[in-house]
Amino acid sequence: MQKILIINRLGIGDVVLTTPLAQLIKENIQDAVVGFLTADKAVDLLQNHKYIDDVFSYKHRQAKKNIIAGIKEKGYTDAIIVDGRLSSTLLAWKAGCHLLNKGYCISVNRHHFFPRKETATRAIEDFSLYASSLLNIDFAKDKLTPRIGACSxxxxxxxxxxxxxxxxxxxxxxxxxxxxxxxxxxxxxxxxxxxxxxxxxxxxxxxxxxxxxxxxxxxxxxxxxxxxxxxxxxxxxxxxxxxxxxxxxxxxxxxxxxxxxxxxxxxxxxxxxxxxxxxxxxxxxxxxxxxxxxxxxxxxxxxxxxxxxxxxxxxxxxxxxxxxxxxx
Missing domain, CATH: 3.40.50.2000 (Glycogen Phosphorylase B;)
Incomplete structure (x- = not known):
């Protein structure tokens, strides 16, 4: 069973536009388990989500060892670093995930060094292209639809x-x-x-x-x-x-x-x-x-x-x- 952790700790909008990637994985890889590590402010978006099994919250200054332990406990095997951050890459590696891609971006006083390269103009398509480049999943670009979790x-x-x-x-x-x-x-x-x-x-x-x-x-x-x-x-x-x-x-x-x-x-x-x-x-x-x-x-x-x-x-x-x- 492939357990894939998606990491995007950027803004709420970025997270919403990354949800089609989770859908593509769930619909095209048999028995796949999808986890999502995001900033604490975006966690509510992903609760009770049709295509996301586990949500991990990244709080500023929270002990990273607790996050790493939680990912390890769930047994995630692979990671996709959507936000392109070096810190996200290191966190996934320490959690024992096979890195399907790597990010190298470092932020200092709102300046970004070694940012991720955009592969498409539209962000929703850009983030979803990891499905094809890393997992060989074909999809129709005009059919990508963002989705958040349902409320009770x-x-x-x-x-x-x-x-x-x-x-x-x-x-x-x-x-x-x-x-x-x-x-x-x-x-x-x-x-x-x-x-x-x-x-x-x-x-x-x-x-x-x-x-x-x-x-x-x-x-x-x-x-x-x-x-x-x-x-x-x-x-x-x-x-x-x-x-x-x-x-x-x-x-x-x-x-x-x-x-x-x-x-x-x-x-x-x-x-x-x-x-x-x-x-x-x-x-x-x-x-x-x-x-x-x-x-x-x-x-x-x-x-x-x-x-x-x-x-x-x-x-x-x-x-x-x-x-x-x-x-x-």
């Missing part, structure tokens, strides 16, 4: 009941992910407020998704809204989204979680990151037209606040897209 049946019932009540106070269920961890990737809050107030005139009170740290930020956005910051787990998001008419998001992890919901129209706002690599295939993308875009620099920008790429995106562009696609 009890939680599904709670969300269904809550949605039923919410329909009495808003004409449509509309989801907005207003903020990312990198300020440079966030839309101008004044423009977001204009959108919120416009939706209010249409009888829509948007549902805002975020972490507990986003509560005050969301409350500061102009207009009436439903603030769900800190009230949903990652696996709750698709359960709520299946009732939504459409969603809007910055380039962040929840955007990719939303993309797991079939036929959900998503408006994705992009600035410094590249939608050719990161945008969900079905997303309606709005991107700044500044000549420096995309720059891939998420930590700093030489332009003053108010003149950056995300400031260049205006409410009217979103409104026009909503009307064009008859989402209102």
């Amino acid at each position: 049946s009890e939680r599904q019932k709670q969300i269904t009941a809550w949605i039923k009540k919410t329909r009495h106070i808003t004409k449509k269920i509309v989801l907005i992910v207003p903020r990312t961890a990198a300020d440079i990737k966030n839309w101008n809050i004044k423009e977001l407020g204009k959108l919120n107030e416009y939706l209010n005139t249409q009888g829509i009170k948007p549902l805002y998704i975020g972490s507990p740290h986003d509560t005050k930020y969301i409350e500061s956005i102009c207009g009436d809204k439903i603030n769900l910051a800190g009230k949903l787990s990652l696996r709750d998001i698709p359960e709520v989204a299946q009732y939504a008419s459409w969603a809007l998001s910055m380039c962040t992890g929840p955007l990719h979680i939303l993309s797991t919901v079939a036929k959900l129209p998503i408006i994705a706002l992009y600035g410094p990151s590249d939608p050719r690599r990161w945008a969900p295939k079905s997303a309606l993308v709005i991107q700044s037209n500044l000549p420096c875009v995309p720059c891939l620099k998420w930590d700093k920008c030489p332009k003053p606040v108010g003149n950056r790429c995300m400031d260049n995106i205006k409410f009217t562009q979103v409104k026009d897209l909503l009307l064009k696609n008859e989402l209102l």
Whole structure:
């Protein structure tokens, strides 16, 4: 029996886009067991997942020997280092795994040395290509579909009941992910407020998704809204989204979680990151037209606040897209 450990300790979006690799392994290698080592923030995504048998949590400064012991205890035979990190490679090796590939990337003060080489433009395809290059699994690139774990049946019932009540106070269920961890990737809050107030005139009170740290930020956005910051787990998001008419998001992890919901129209706002690599295939993308875009620099920008790429995106562009696609 082949027991394959996938390691990707990068962001939530990266983890979501790596799940097709687990599916390819489970569907093409008889009796294969698939484990996934990820950063602690992404663990919830993979719980109760159809194609992932074990989830290992990597917490910052956690004793690596405990993680290694857990992998050894489960008897994992092979490892695929998706995140390309040298530290992930060494961890898998110490856990007794045969390294199907190796990563050499070292990060120092947000600078990356010896990063992994991209093998395809789209990230979801890039990560899935390990199935063909390492395991000789053929697949259709246009059929790759990200998937996260399901929440409990009890939680599904709670969300269904809550949605039923919410329909009495808003004409449509509309989801907005207003903020990312990198300020440079966030839309101008004044423009977001204009959108919120416009939706209010249409009888829509948007549902805002975020972490507990986003509560005050969301409350500061102009207009009436439903603030769900800190009230949903990652696996709750698709359960709520299946009732939504459409969603809007910055380039962040929840955007990719939303993309797991079939036929959900998503408006994705992009600035410094590249939608050719990161945008969900079905997303309606709005991107700044500044000549420096995309720059891939998420930590700093030489332009003053108010003149950056995300400031260049205006409410009217979103409104026009909503009307064009008859989402209102």
